[in-house]
Amino acid sequence: MAVSKVAEFTQEDIWMADIAKALSHPARIRILKILTEMNICMCGDIVEQLPLAQATVSQHLKELKRVVLIQGEIEGPKVCYCVNDKTLQKAKKELDKLFSQVCNC
Amino acid sequence: MAVSKVAEFTQEDIWMADIAKALSHPARIRILKILTEMNICMCGDIVEQLPLAQATVSQHLKELKRVVLIQGEIEGPKVCYCVNDKTLQKAKKELDKLFSQVCNC
DNA sequence: TTTCATCATCGTATATTTACGATTAACGAT
DNA sequence: ATCGTTAATCGTAAATATACGATGATGAAA
Numbered sequence: 345m346a347v348s349k350v351a352e353f354t355q356e357d358i359w360m361a362d363i364a365k366a367l368s369h370p371a372r373i374r375i376l377k378i379l380t381e382m383n384i385c386m387c388g389d390i391v392e393q394l395p396l397a398q399a400t401v402s403q404h405l406k407e408l409k410r411v412v413l414i415q416g417e418i419e420g421p422k423v424c425y426c427v428n429d430k431t432l433q434k435a436k437k438e439l440d441k442l443f444s445q446v447c448n449c
Numbered sequence: 450m451a452v453s454k455v456a457e458f459t460q461e462d463i464w465m466a467d468i469a470k471a472l473s474h475p476a477r478i479r480i481l482k483i484l485t486e487m488n489i490c491m492c493g494d495i496v497e498q499l500p501l502a503q504a505t506v507s508q509h510l511k512e513l514k515r516v517v518l519i520q521g522e523i524e525g526p527k528v529c530y531c532v533n534d535k536t537l538q539k540a541k542k543e544l545d546k547l548f549s550q551v552c553n554c
Numbered sequence: 555t556t557t558c559a560t561c562a563t564c565g566t567a568t569a570t571t572t573a574c575g576a577t578t579a580a581c582g583a584t
Numbered sequence: 585a586t587c588g589t590t591a592a593t594c595g596t597a598a599a600t601a602t603a604c605g606a607t608g609a610t611g612a613a614a
Contacts, residue, residue: 348569348602352500353475364472369572370458373465376551387591395457400573402592407571421581421590432552439544446481447537453572453599474602492561505603507562512601526560526611 360442363435366411371396371404376427379414385425465547468540471516476501476509481532484519490530 350358367373371394378393379385391401405425408414412431416423455463472478476499483498484490496506510530513519517536521528 349500350475350602353479357475357478360478361473361475364469364478367469368466368473370455370462370466371572373462373469373547374458376547380551380553388589391591395454396572397574398591399575399593403572406592416591418580418591421579421588423591427551427553429553432548436545436548436552440541442478442481443537443541446485446532447541448485448532448534455572476602493559496561501602502604503561504563504605508602511562521561523561523610526558526609528561 356438360438362411363413363438366407366413369404369407371401372408375401375404375408376413379425379427386422387425388422390425461543465543467516468518468543471512471518474509474512476506477513480506480509480513481518484530484532491527492530493527495530 350361353361374394375390378390382389387398387402387405390405391398394401396404405414405416409416412428413435414425415428416425455466458466479499480495483495487494492503492507492510495510496503499506501509510519510521514521517533518540519530520533521530523529
């Protein structure tokens, strides 16, 4: 694109779109589910369960971290990932709000 | 990317990611709101309310149509757009399901 | 039938995303 | 100190997304 026009929208719409972007790849949906299903949650565990290389999974984790849907805690050479309930709750609330605004039901 | 790996995920995760992708630009969030707020909903009306050229808005509408979050009805030279409540309801339901699976709250 | 209005599509430029191998960094264990 | 494990980052290639001007198609109105 020539130049992004994203900044010309409201902060609310930008945030919502940003959360949606983080959820816009099936690998990242899957990662969120894996993080909840499993107790231990190292990057390696996730790589095992996805048809993707370690570098690619690391990139997807980075995107989820960017919007704070997940967070990682360094434990020696390992990193223990988990979902961030606060952001998830806010996302759910804002999505509910959007859908109630937008749906005639 | 070399080759997309999207097909290797479940249909459910792919659908959810696809809906999220459609919502992943603030212009498209805004368009959904405009379509609900306004009674008449021509493409031109939307263009007026966005800081984007007509061709760009048309592209965003196409992306929303792709996942059937909206639909357009041709009325002479005009096209009357409206949100698709059925898809919105399904999206809300699936998102709720995802969040309940993924959030410890 | 010519003109106008409306909107999709084409062509194009640039930015971003997806994917991976290779490398690097950080730490624990030997 | 060296080695193995873990995961981030770099470099790169290819696919997609974003943005717009120009053009095309369609139908209403003159």
